[in-house]
Amino acid sequence: MEYIIIIIAAIFVNNVVLAQFLGICPFLGVSTKINTSIGMSGAVTFVMVLATIVTFLLQHYVLNPLGIGFMQTIVFILVIASLVQMVEIILKKVSPALYQALGIFLPLITTNCAVLGVAILVIKKNYNLLEGVVFAGASAIGFGLALVILAGIREHLDLANVPKGMKGVPIALLTAGILALAFMGFAGIVK
Numbered sequence: 001m002e003y004i005i006i007i008i009a010a011i012f013v014n015n016v017v018l019a020q021f022l023g024i025c026p027f028l029g030v031s032t033k034i035n036t037s038i039g040m041s042g043a044v045t046f047v048m049v050l051a052t053i054v055t056f057l058l059q060h061y062v063l064n065p066l067g068i069g070f071m072q073t074i075v076f077i078l079v080i081a082s083l084v085q086m087v088e089i090i091l092k093k094v095s096p097a098l099y100q101a102l103g104i105f106l107p108l109i110t111t112n113c114a115v116l117g118v119a120i121l122v123i124k125k126n127y128n129l130l131e132g133v134v135f136a137g138a139s140a141i142g143f144g145l146a147l148v149i150l151a152g153i154r155e156h157l158d159l160a161n162v163p164k165g166m167k168g169v170p171i172a173l174l175t176a177g178i179l180a181l182a183f184m185g186f187a188g189i190v191k
Contacts, residue, residue, distance in 0.1 A: 010138035012186040016114045017146040023114030030105045037151035039098040041144025052136035055119040084110045
């Protein structure tokens with residue numbers, strides 16, 4: 001039951017993008033096409049879960065025993081950057097089309113504060129490794145859900161009769177704000 005609460009809270013109640021406003025850059029930048037947003041969601045999920053495992057182990061078996069917990073943010077960023085490089089190399093070999101579609105946003109996963117935020121939240125919430133992995137996976141699913149929903153809406157808005165001054169970024173920001181308000185309706189489902 002505890003894991004189900006963690007999952008529901010991470011996906012809907014405390015959605016990393018729409019409630020905590022982390023990872024806004026890729027959220028707005030990659031959400032123009034559903035296919036691209038699904039690929040980005042997969043890449044972020046992989047990096048977020050793997051980064052959580054590695055950073056959890058580093059925090060508990062290196063940083064804390066050596067008394068250098070103040071190095072947490074720097075070490076976590078180095079881990080995330082390394083994982084993103086690995087994903088970039090794999091995607092370039094496995095799916096060159098997706099690699100091209102993601103473009104500059106793929107290396108930007110390194111600076112995606114959602115990945116770093118989830119890794120730090122796992123430590124701050126005193127989750128064990130399994131709870132941390134569940135939380136990271138659910139947060140990544142929540143990130144992907146928000147990304148795909150916004151991409152679907154933006155694809156439909158491209159076909160709609162939107163006033164000229166609202167086309168592009170203005171309507172995307174307005175839509176993201178309405179999505180965030182909609183997700184606020186989930187508040188109170190779980191503590």
